[in-house]
Structures are given as structure tokens and as C-alpha cells.
Amino acid sequence: MTDALVETRGLTFAYPQPTGVLFRRPVPRAVLKKIELAVPRGGALGLVGESGSGKTTLGRLLVRLLRPSCGDIVFDGVEIARMSEAELRPLRARVQMIFQDPQSSLNPRLRLGVTLTRPLQAFGRLKGERDRRDRAAALLDLVGLPTGFVDRYPHQLSGGQRQRAGIARALALAPDFIVADEIVSGLDVSTQAHILLLLKELRARLGLTLVFISHDLSVIRVLCDEVAILRHGEIVERGRVADIFDRPQHAYTRELLAAIPLPDVEPGWLDGERTVITKCHQGTAA
Ligand SMILES: Nc1ncnc2c1ncn2[C@@H]1O[C@H](COP(=O)(O)OP(=O)(O)OP(=O)(O)O)[C@@H](O)[C@H]1O
Ligand SMILES: [Mg+2]
Secondary structure, eight states: OOOEEEEEEEEEEEOOOOOOSTTOOOOOOEEEEEEEEEEETTOEEEEEEOTTSSHHHHHHHHTTSSOOSEEEEEETTEEOTTOOHHHHHHHHTTEEEEOSOGGGTSOTTSOHHHHHHHHHHHTTOOOSHHHHHHHHHHHHHHTTOOGGGGGOOGGGSOHHHHHHHHHHHHHTTOOSEEEEESTTTTSOHHHHHHHHHHHHHHHHHHTOEEEEEOSOHHHHHHHOSEEEEEETTEEEEEEEHHHHHHSOOSHHHHHHHHTOSSTTOOTTGGGGGHHHHHHIIIIIOO
């Protein structure tokens, strides 16, 4: 047995088809086919592939926002693929998904202090208003945002700050496992670097296990130990990031590598950003 926190075996999924004209219901088409993955405890796996290859669908399956058509998902030694919502409840505190658009997790009508602590409230882990403010301030601090942001609304933040707030909300329940779906896409390169460095630090500090979805292999390279290349719902290649970069086996992987927008990025490029991040902690976060 591997020491995987999350593992899939023969994971297959088709979206349910809408009911068509009588007798003409289309046959569901599998968008993921027999996916075999293992994410080691504390490890970071990158998922890469072209648009429509099934990355988001796979991410949603791993945190059981979707139910697989067949195959297994084992989380911390327990088979969760067919669990009911009631059975999944304890797991809901341990796994989180962060999306590209933090608007989906940040309610525009609520101050951050309320939004960030909503998950704690849902799990009965808040001890009143004072505790709410303290916990929200601690979460903001964790992601390098000023604690005074508890009273701000999402529209009063920059794109990078909103993404930090989205990460803070995902961390509220101190999860073990996070799926981050294209969370730096759409941000400028410098802000991307800040967010990636933040995730790298949080991963080390909190012992997080990470699945990081991106169409950009250069982003995967700075954050992940391993990478799986997805194409038309199948994994065409997977392995250590360094090996895939040095010796891509599949023609499709070579195509992806050729398409990297920042081809000469050094593996340690983020480490040079440390001084900027320190400034972020002092309240000038990107
Ligand atoms: N809710 C849905 N209902 C039906 N089909 C869907 C649904 N969501 C996605 N699909 C289909 O499933 C396939 C995989 O989609 P998915 O969103 O997982 O791809 P992706 O790799 O995340 O793409 P992108 O890089 O554009 O985000 C696509 O063919 C898509 O059209
Ligand atoms: Mg997607």
C-alpha cells in the first residue's frame, strides 16, 4: 500500500444527459475514463491538459462534489465514491476546492469577516461574535492580508487580494486536502507569483496535500512534485515534475511544454519573491 491521502482506481464519470425526445435520450459519454491517481500525504500533484480534457470534473470528483459513475476514490484509507451526503459530512471539513473565480466563494453582500467564518459556523465551531472576528482576523493574517479587512466587502479588494481571501475561506476548517482549480489564471504574472508562493508556504506550514489544476506547466513546476497530463478524459502521462520536463514521453506532453508562455523560468524563481511577500504581510498584499 502507498501512503496516499487520496487515491483513485478506475475512476470513470459521465455527466447525466438531459431527457431528450421520447426514446431518443442520448447515451452518456464518459468525460473521465479509468483514472488511476495517488496523491501522497503532504504532496502536491499538478493536473494539466487542454480545455475540456476533464480537469475540473476530476477535481470535483476528488472532493466528492460529484459522484463517480464507476471506480473508487479512497480518502485517508476510506472508500468515499458512493457515500451519501450525510456520510460525507465529516469529510466536508477535511477537503476543500478553490476555484478560479473567488466570486463564487465570496458573497458580494457580506463582509469578509462573515464570509470567512461561514464554514466554521456551519460546523458549529464558532463561540460568538468576538470569536468570529478573532478567527476571521487570524485567517486574513494567514494569507497575508491586513486584519482590518474583516469589515471589507469583496468588491473593495484587488483580484489578487480576492484570491487570497478565497484561500483563507478554504482554510477556515483547517482541511487536509485542497483542490485548487486554475486559481492564478487571469492574474498578472507578479500577482500569480505571490499567490503561488503563499500556497507553497501554506503547504509546508500546514502540511496540506494539494491538487493543483492549471493549463500552464510553468506554474505546476514551481509548486508541484508530480504532474498528471490529461487528454480527452484520460491520463496520457504522469510522473515527477522534473522528469516530465526533462524527458517528456508523450507527444502531447511535448506539445504542452512547447506552449509554455515562460519557457526559461528557473525552478527557484519564486524564492526571489520572498522580500515582496514579507511586505504583503505588512499590508500591501497584491
Ligand atoms: N455540468 C456539465 N454538464 C455536462 N457536461 C459538462 C459539464 N461540465 C463539463 N462538461 C463537459 O465535460 C468535459 C470536461 O469538462 P471540464 O470542465 O472538466 O474540463 P477542463 O479540463 O476543466 O476544461 P477548462 O480548462 O476549460 O476548465 C467537457 O467536454 C465539458 O463540455
Ligand atoms: Mg476547468
